[in-house]
Amino acid sequence: MFQVVQEQSNRWSLTCSFLDLQTLRAGDEGWLVLDVTAASDCWLLKRHKDLGLRLYVETEDGHSVDPGLAGLLGQRAPRSQQPFVVTFFRASPSPIRTPRAVRPLRRRQPKKTNELPQANRLPGIFDDVHGSHGRQVCRRHELYVSFQDLGWLDWVIAPQGYSAYYCEGECSFPLDSCMNATNHAILQSLVHLMKPDAVPKACCAPTKLSATSVLYYDSSNNVILRKHRNMVVKACGCH
Known part of the structure; x- marks a missing residue:
């Protein structure tokens, strides 16, 4: 060639x-x-x-x-x-923005929705947690998986690795809309505030995953191109 x-x-x-x-x-x-x-x-x-x-x-x-x-x-x-070309491109990581001070919410007409109210709309007993806005909230972080480091290059042809990402951060009350919190996570956070020793906080976990293609040799030494599901974290949230 x-x-x-x-x-x-x-x-x-x-x-x-x-x-x-x-x-x-x-x-x-x-x-x-x-x-x-x-x-x-x-x-x-x-x-x-x-x-x-x-x-x-x-x-x-x-x-x-x-x-x-x-x-x-x-x-x-x-x-x-038909012949095809397999390529792998790694995107440059975007700059991380520093957290901004939270602005007070304006009062709006309630929307008709099946979602539970956001934590910062609930009254009273949660005022003691509002001073922790500087914490690192649940979000996606860079993680590059190298097949060479895993010792897989004897059977994986391409790519040599890929950006998988991972989720990490606090899911503390109040759960802002940017945390993609489930209804269960909101309720669990409420119960955790009342019974912190009995119920843990909600967990930061992937909410959206995508597939990636891998070219490799199977057990019969055939070359296989397969798209594997749930390989890349696209978004994170509180569960």
Whole structure:
């Protein structure tokens, strides 16, 4: 596999950079995995350098072979057997904002809803907790899982890791709307204030998860691309 780095005036003449090589036997079947990371990195930095890839198939004695005759049909193949590229991009973490002082709520007309009232609307006995606004509330934190550190790279092909995130922080009363608290968490927090030794605080946990795709070898040494559910934390809340 080569990366096309320059096209000559003669449209049949190309300057290519070597990327990867695989040696196959005539009876081999299944997916062919080629590492094109160097080309991908180049294209990310300089988009105008994306002139495509070039695949060559040769016999052991150096004779060129039509890839189609070797079973590489490209876009002519059934959709489930067409070539594809697996890439992984890690987003830059967004800056963390410092907590602001809580502004007093304006009185509004009550909305018709099945949700329990927010904690800061409840009267009286909870005034003693209003001085703790500086605490770190329940939110999402950065967590990068490295498959290399886990010792999984002998069977995981790509990605080498991913941003999984995790949830951590206080779920103390009052539970603001930004904490995505459940009705049960609101009630549990109320009971905790009255009986702190008997009932714990609500817990900070994922409220929304998303899937991520992993390319790996199965027990029969086949290459499998599978989307695994509930791998990435998208949002956190109090439960």
